[in-house]
Ligand SMILES: Nc1ncnc2c1ncn2[C@@H]1O[C@H](COP(=O)(O)OP(=O)(O)OP(=O)(O)O)[C@@H](O)[C@H]1O
């Protein structure tokens with residue numbers, strides 16, 4: 542039965558998609574059956590994993606109830622299965638109606654969970670009905686956070702949303718940790734943000750991952766080639782860091 546991991550932070554550009562892609566590729570390389578789900582209307586995860594996102598069925602049709610979840614799955618050569626996204630998903634607040642509006646994704650995944658070891662969900666930079674659907678379906682949340690100024694803005698809101706979902710729809714929801722990205726080991730700024738992240742982690746009742754993902758232009762180059770960082774630049778700092786992060790994730794989930 543698959544464990545569902547959701548990468549979330551309503552702040553944009555903090556490494557949600559990059560970390561989702563690395564987790565998908567890394568878990569797959571360790572021999573797991575992995576399903577990636579792109580819940581961001583921008584469609585970056587599918588693109589990053591080399592899928593042509595211009596055609597094929599998407600999560601939009603699944604959430605609308607137009608097709609069976611299994612029919613939206615695309616098979617990739619190197620990165621397992623994926624359900625891609627569509628820009629129409631940005632109208633979710635309008636088309637997700639009815640009492641089960643927060644539970645559509647969870648219900649869709651129930652029919653797929655037995656096929657996989659992990660389901661990894663990338664989310665948009667927002668706290669909206671899509672994120673709530675993701676939290677409702679999740680076992681674990683991972684909060685990527687860039688080691689840059691203003692990165693912590695909005696974390697109180699994030700904390701409140703997590704709490705609200707826990708109290709209403711998904712009492713089992715657990716925050717696995719905060720993942721520092723774009724990290725420079727030597728700068729005071731990175732250290733300051735790390736200190737603040739530790740304090741936020743304490744308030745949310747979680748930890749900051751031991752592994753920090755170092756900054757490298759290699760990370761930005763990989764998606765254009767439709768390759769994970771492990772394949773695009775296996776010896777780069779972030780490839781090393783993401784390998785350790787995948788191991789830390791598996792270990793912490795087993796703990
Ligand atoms: N470790 C890193 N080093 C250098 N650049 C990075 C690193 N991680 C991410 N980036 C770059 O930062 C940008 C934002 O990353 P990414 O798309 O993963 O963030 P996101 O949180 O998914 O953004 P959005 O909120 O728009 O979906 C991208 O251009 C990406 O290549």
Ligand SMILES: [Mg+2]
Pocket residue numbers: 557558559581585663664
């Ligand atoms: Mg993204």
